[in-house]
Ligand SMILES: [Zn+2]
């Protein structure tokens with residue numbers, strides 16, 4: 001067990017209602033020597049849900065930090081962890097969905113927050129409006145049902161209720177579609193993929209990847225002040241066109257930074273690309 005890391009032998013609390021401890025706890029234990037206890041007793045749904053009964057009021061980072069603090073206060077820990085996810089259309093390819101995950105380590109002893117993000121196109125995020133007569137086999141296959149659960153609600157009702165979550169059984173699903181369609185003013189039911197981590201193994205894998213990146217960042221020390229959590233904090237665009245040297249929108253360099261001091265370092269693209277193809281140049285290709 002690594003004990004010479006900044007977190008070797010320390011204890012933290014992970015606030016989650018949705019079983020994320022299964023992937024986060026063993027990883028941080030084995031890589032950092034950090035003992036992570038799970039606090040499942042806090043209603044994190046009050047901070048926002050995917051099914052929109054409770055809209056998230058703050059951005060992902062603020063929500064994750066707030067969630068970590070809730071667990072730290074309740075469990076009387078000075079180090080806390082929490083994760084937060086979002087789903088939506090890909091910014092460049094509209095018909096493709098994207099899953100963004102963030103995990104934070106909030107350390108009130110050292111007065112730092114270490115955060116890590118992952119974006120993944122590997123997600124089953126989708127929805128479908130149906131009436132009881134429609135064949136939903138294709139949708140269910142794409143949703144990876146029944147390993148991944150479905151949420152059913154009336155398509156049109158004042159508050160989207162009743163909403164049934166975590167459905168993994170076809171006969172139960174069929175019954176709920178009929179019931180929700182009847183409760184809807186347009187006679188249709190809304191099917192949504194259940195994005196809560198413990199009902200969505202594909203999302204759980206993305207969270208695991210994010211936890212891995214977070215542990216890597218915690219192991220990286222600032223070259224200036226030796227604080228844990230050194231890593232990429234920003235990027236610079238403007239990779240020069242290989243033909244005319246004009247700046248393009250492509251990534252030119254990564255900015256590495258510290259969570260404690262002002263130290264920054266600029267690093268060229270890690271894939272070794274130093275000039276952009278002419279096709280990305282607005283001077284050559286107006
Ligand atoms: Zn050019």
Ligand SMILES: [Zn+2]
Nearest residue numbers: 222225258261
């Ligand atoms: Zn530093």
